[in-house]
Amino acid sequence: MTTTAPHAAIPKPQQAGKQPRSVRVVLLALMIAMLLAMLDNMIIGTAMPTIVGELGGLEHLSWVVTAYTLTTAASTPIWGKLGDLYGRKGIFLVSIVVFVLGSVLSGMAQDMGQLIGFRAVQGLGAGGLMVGVMAIIGDLIPPRERGKYQGMMAGVMALAMIGGPLAGGAITDHLGWRWSFYINVPLGALALFMITTVLHLPKKERTGKGKIDYLGAALLTVGITAIVLFTTWGGTEYAWGSGQILGLAALGLASVAGFLYVETKAAEPIIPLHIFRNRNFTLMSVIGFIVGFVMFGAVLYLPLFQQSVQGASATNSGLLLLPMLLSMMVVSLLVGRVTTNTGKYRMFPIAGGALITAGLVLLAQMDTGTSRLTSGIYMAVLGAGMGFLMQITMLVAQNSVEPKDMGVASSSTTLFRTLGSSFGVSVMGALFTARVTDSMVAQGGSTGGMPQGAALDAASLEKLPAALREMYQFAVATGTHGAFLLGAGVAVVALVAAFFVKEVELKGAGPQKKDGSAPDTAVQKDAVAAQA
Incomplete structure (x- = not known):
């Protein structure tokens, strides 16, 4: 491989002036x-009762979510490696086509087995x-400049979490549950058209010469599926x-x-282990x-x-998270601006780890x-912590x-974030269910005829004596106490890890000089230094 190959995906300095308009498009x-991927589960979750009512197969309900989660997690590293080998744009377009195809087929499903598949x-x-x-953003925008756009990504996440359940309910009620899947078609078509016409990445030579790590991919898929x-x-x-x-x-x-053994021998490993030496x-x-562990546990x-x-309506479940999501979005935007202007970022993981721990303790x-006001303030603290960490982890990893x-x-x-969310939902869920059941038994000697760990909505609760x-409300409060306390203990690990982060100069240009000229770019220099 030539010494110039690593620079192929880096925008040239003279392209910097073109970034504001083209990059925004x-x-x-x-x-x-991104909205396609994040919005889907939020919308489908609201439509699931109606889907089960029409297709039946209640006993297979969990597989509708599990099948999606499994293939997403297992394919994530493979998509990333294929993009490195064959070019980012083409592989990304293929992923959109596969997603839209899966959406159309899901909307046409005639039974639960078809829907799961x-x-x-x-x-x-x-x-x-x-x-x-994430990888295309990494190719287009140097890390130093990437902070400007963090607010957009945080905003998409907030929109998905707040708007997803509301959109899912409206679509299901007025158009039918099948449109919960078909809604992805126009969005996907728009994304395909825009990316095909406006995204132009420098062509790069394939480094693998056709040697795809099939054995590594198979072992990783089996491992992730089992986990x-x-x-x-x-x-x-x-039972455990x-x-x-x-x-x-x-x-x-x-x-x-x-998988780890195979990766040490493969010519083009799915996940090159040398990246973990950094x-x-x-x-x-x-x-x-x-x-991932903390966020998805909190969202649940x-x-x-x-x-x-607190007797809130399930219809507005997305709005209940508004204090956390707004706080996360605002802080993420501020962190991005400060990172771009100063090039400094080490203090953000530390602040994020501290605030996430404090928020979960609260x-x-x-x-x-x-009261809802008090819980809203606590959520805002947690959201601020996540705002410090959500985008900075990807930024520093790519840098x-x-x-x-x-x-x-x-x-x-x-x-890693996906696996963290899977572990978080599972471990926090097991603790929550155990605490709820134990509390109900301790108070009344039995669960009162209710399912163990049952999650009743406000309307169902009103019908109970x-x-x-x-008793049930006290039990739920006891369960959430244990789940969030566990999350706080895990968050301490993030805080400790953050203190060991080294401040390494971000690649790319900084703010414009006072004379109006473009700053000296360090991208090419840093890329060469990274190989040394």
């Missing part, structure tokens, strides 16, 4: 693609959407000590061990895992607490007497690798 297309296809495409967005099923089924479908769960744990560990990259992977149990204990103090590894760096960071309702 490209980013709009990328944000639409088509959701797996949809998840396969979704695995490439997030990785493609996700372990966390999804443990304590719900099967059951043969099925222990078997999945053993299969997952053996597959990961085999301390900052490894720390960002750890912090990203914890962000905060609305549950407010619906069950949320753990909520009880049946906590820690050579341009040729941009895809695998983006996919690895995304994978006052004494039983109060």
